[in-house]
Amino acid sequence: MHDALEAAQAACEHSPRDPDAWALLARIARRCGLPASAEDAFQRAAALSPQHPVPVRMSAQQFDALVQATLATLPDGLRSRLRGMVIEEVMPSLDLVTAGLDPDALTSLSEPNPGHLVLYRENFENAAGGLAAVAQLLKVTLQNG
DSSP states (O other): OHHHHHHHHHHHHHOTTOHHHHHHHHHHHHHTTOHHHHHHHHHHHHHHOTTSOOOOOOOHHHHHHHHHHHHHTSOHHHHHHHTTTEEEESSOOHHHHHTTOOTTOSEEEOSSSTTOEEEEHHHHHHHOSSHHHHHHHHHHHHHHO
C-alpha cells in the first residue's frame, strides 16, 4: 500500500487540479490508516468537483441504525429474506482486495458465511455526501441485494 500511496501523492503533485487524483489519494490514505490526510484529500477533491462530495463519517452504531431503519422500509418479502443475512464491516479486508475485490466496493458476498451480504461502512460514507445520500444508497443497494 505504501507504493500506492506514494504514486497517488505524486499524481496530486503533478496534477493538483485533478479531483480524481485527490479522491484516489484520499481513499488510499484512509486504507493506510491516515485519516487526517485522507480527509484533507477528500476536501480538496470536493473543492475541485461536485462529483466528489466530502464523505459523511459515522460510528458503527450510527451506520447500524441507518441499516436497520433502511431494512424496515423494504417490502416484507425482501426484508424477511435479508433478516440476519446482512453483515456490516468497516472496509474490505486487504485479503479480499488482493483477491480481486474492488477496494471501493459497497458490498460483497461473505465467503465464510454463504448467502450473507457484507456492507462496507466507509465505502458507503465515501460514496455519499451526507446522511440522506448514504440512506438512499443503502436503500438502492439492499433492494438489489
